[in-house]
Amino acid sequence: MKYARELLKGNTDALLLSLIAEEPKYGYSLSKEIEARSNGYFRFKEGTLYPALHRMEKAGLVAGKWQRSPNGQLRRYYHITEKGKRFLEKKTIEWRDFSLAINLVLKPGST
Amino acid sequence: MKYARELLKGNTDALLLSLIAEEPKYGYSLSKEIEARSNGYFRFKEGTLYPALHRMEKAGLVAGKWQRSPNGQLRRYYHITEKGKRFLEKKTIEWRDFSLAINLVLKPGST
DNA sequence: GCATAAGCATAGTAATACGAGGTAATCGGA
DNA sequence: TCCGATTACCTCGTATTACTATGCTTATGC
Numbered sequence: 591m592k593y594a595r596e597l598l599k600g601n602t603d604a605l606l607l608s609l610i611a612e613e614p615k616y617g618y619s620l621s622k623e624i625e626a627r628s629n630g631y632f633r634f635k636e637g638t639l640y641p642a643l644h645r646m647e648k649a650g651l652v653a654g655k656w657q658r659s660p661n662g663q664l665r666r667y668y669h670i671t672e673k674g675k676r677f678l679e680k681k682t683i684e685w686r687d688f689s690l691a692i693n694l695v696l697k698p699g700s701t
Numbered sequence: 702m703k704y705a706r707e708l709l710k711g712n713t714d715a716l717l718l719s720l721i722a723e724e725p726k727y728g729y730s731l732s733k734e735i736e737a738r739s740n741g742y743f744r745f746k747e748g749t750l751y752p753a754l755h756r757m758e759k760a761g762l763v764a765g766k767w768q769r770s771p772n773g774q775l776r777r778y779y780h781i782t783e784k785g786k787r788f789l790e791k792k793t794i795e796w797r798d799f800s801l802a803i804n805l806v807l808k809p810g811s812t
Numbered sequence: 813g814c815a816t817a818a819g820c821a822t823a824g825t826a827a828t829a830c831g832a833g834g835t836a837a838t839c840g841g842a
Numbered sequence: 843t844c845c846g847a848t849t850a851c852c853t854c855g856t857a858t859t860a861c862t863a864t865g866c867t868t869a870t871g872c
Contacts, residue, residue, distance in 0.1 A: 593795055594711045595829050595857095596828095597710070598711075599707040599711065599828060600708040600827090600828085601803060604807065608807050617850070627806045628803075628805050631802035631805075635830055635831075636853095637830045637832080640851070640852060640853080641828080641852090645828090661839085662837075663838070663849065663850065664851080665849090666851075684704055684705065684708070689803075691742035691743060692712060694739050694740065695716050695719060695720070695743070696719050696796065706826095706827080706860055706861065707828070710827090710860065711859085727820095728819075729818060729819050729820080747821080748821095748823095748860070748862065749859085749860050749861060751820065751821060752859085753859090753860090770869095772869065773868080774818065774867095775868085776820085777819090
């Protein structure tokens with residue numbers, strides 16, 4: 591059940607973005623949701639999560655907005671931008687091609 | 702057709718190892734074969750290939766042996782070790798689980 | 813003869829996941 | 843009412859690793 595940290599490299603942004611694309615979400619909820627959706631496989635550490643969100647905001651893929659929850663907690667909600675949508679689409683295709691290529695080498699013949 | 706360099710991280714060793722597992726191979730041939738098997742998708746740079754081979758030899762996953770080709774060229778042939786076989790098996794499963802988890806998040810419901 | 817391919821090596825750079833550490837507010841139970 | 847757990851965010855340093863650039867040698871083909 592443990593995966594090498596290096597595997598995740600390059601996929602973090604797409605994973606987060608695909609959830610944010612559905613509706614605006616904040617950091618903490620993203621970490622919970624990614625864990626739930628992957629059946630507990632992914633557990634994004636905070637040292638991964640927050641820098642990634644900041645990176646994406648800086649790159650213009652998402653836009654953040656401070657908002658107060660019903661009970662008064664401050665949360666930073668991120669929503670996807672047009673640029674982010676294009677990025678996600680590109681990344682999704684990239685992932686499909688990439689994983690296909692890996693499988694071609696790992697298990698040749700089993701197309 | 703271009704993929705982010707970060708995606709490859711953590712997969713290099715398994716890809717190389719899966720080819721070496723078939724029969725002893727040397728660096729240059731590995732780079733050609735990986736490109737062929739992946740339909741031109743992967744093009745391992747030398748700065749990726751050779752350090753990876755050294756890394757794996759140091760880790761005891763492969764063992765290298767200098768051998769002269771029919772025409773006299775020196776080549777370093779690598780063959781897989783028992784430890785390498787176990788590693789490859791582990792990595793193959795890890796990749797399967799990992800790519801499954803990614804797909805769960807990227808396209809939920811499409812199991 | 814000379815360009816090209818075969819064949820190997822490595823030092824430096826950039827990207828990035830994560831561990832560890834820190835802050836603060838809210839909630840639930842004893 | 844106190845107190846731990848949960849919610850919610852942030853950041854610095856470290857390790858890993860793919861790749862660029864550079865350099866070397868020998869064989870092959872024109």
